[in-house]
Amino acid sequence: MSYPIIMCEDNQIQLQQLDTLVENYILFHSDLFKVELTASKPQQVIDYLDQSEPQNGIYFLDIDLKAEIDGIQLAAIIRKKDVQAEIIFVTTHDELAPLTLKRKVAALDFIEKDQPLEDYRQEIYDTLDYAKQIIDETRTVQKKGFSFEVGSQVYNLDKSEVIFLEASDIPHRLNLDSTNGKFEFYGKLTELEKKYPFLFRISRSCLINPENIHHVDFSIREIGFSDGTTQKFSIGKSKKLKNIIQETL
Template sequence: MFPIIICEDNKIQLEQLTTIVKNYVLFHNEDFQLALSASKPSTCLEYLSKEHPSNGIYLLDIDLNADMNGIELASKIRVSDVQAKLVFITTHDEMAPITLKYKLEALGFISKDQPIEKIRDELIENLILASARSIAVSQAKQQNFSFAISSQIYNLPLNELLFIEPSDIPHRLKIHTKTGEYEFYGKLGEVNKRYPQLFRSAKSALINVDNITQYDGPRKLISFENALTCKCSITKVKELKHRMKIER
């Protein structure tokens, strides 16, 4: 289910957007949830801090008449919810290029300077597109991990993989899974390119963040089930914590 968050300082326009979203969610309640309808960016930030949403759809005005505008709010949202789908609903179409500077990857811009029926249609189009892209990412995470041992090809569910590390045998890699271990010829860098959803926690470790059971900060030690562990490079700690927060 994808949470929808609205931030619009104009009371009338906020009510209009909220009504459009409520009516749409009414017939798509298995896919969407109106999580927040707010007039202040501070309310949105409080929601992010408390609820830690993921794959949220954010409908933001740019001029919020507050200590931060919609683009600055979107920047903070992007840090907290890396898979956020950002849709700006504004009279300031000229601000679109600025989102490139902030690397916000906005899903869309909807102009307020048009009939409410047109705004509704464009908003619904963006909701459909946002959910389709999020579902595609989710399905990609469920793909198989393929490798060859001699002439035999193995396909393991990616969510079964714990981590990969170099074998004691030169030019070979060892895969640790929930049910066993395998070794095959390969390079971590090449595997990482094929499966970017895996995380390079250290020069000698490629891990599935979803399957981490514990992270020991002082020892920089990542734990998995079956009492398996691997190290995290000090330069990767910040990104690891961010990825763990996102995935969970």
């Protein structure tokens, strides 16, 4: 699996330079990443997010995009649509760094554009090295499985045992359907979606583990699972669901 790299810079010369440096990094350092979009306008990035629904993207953003929204506002949109995104600001406005904390966009790094090319290149490469380290560590955590608490007891399941989670009729509680049985515990789907990227949201009230899909009927928007249960999915999830099935096979 490769992780998408998306760049947004209004200056075409600087955008081309950044693209060249990143492509060279990929060529000589890692096949973990793939440049998916080089954009000069923030709307191009928003359209990409809506159409491709990327996960774990690496985003290089200028702050002053000379558009209707700036890079920090764009980062906030990215964070909502790609919750595990790594956001890197490449800018001459590093004095705006505190504003990203206020906006809660959690930038991975700020890289100053106005510096010698060799230093600029090295900062980009160091940041991509760090992003790769984070991804590798995240993968290790994901392999450990899924944990939850029922009362004073903590359960640790292998992720392959998780079939789906759905909102309970009781407020603030979730129902877990697993290969080891059914459980109910306190939790929030949004928090689990962020903590366990292997889970995929098929509707406002349900997260699934694609590994346990048995079949999908797109005509009635229904997923059948390995234990015989079924769940309906939202029409807007059809394209992403097809992509996930292809990746899982």
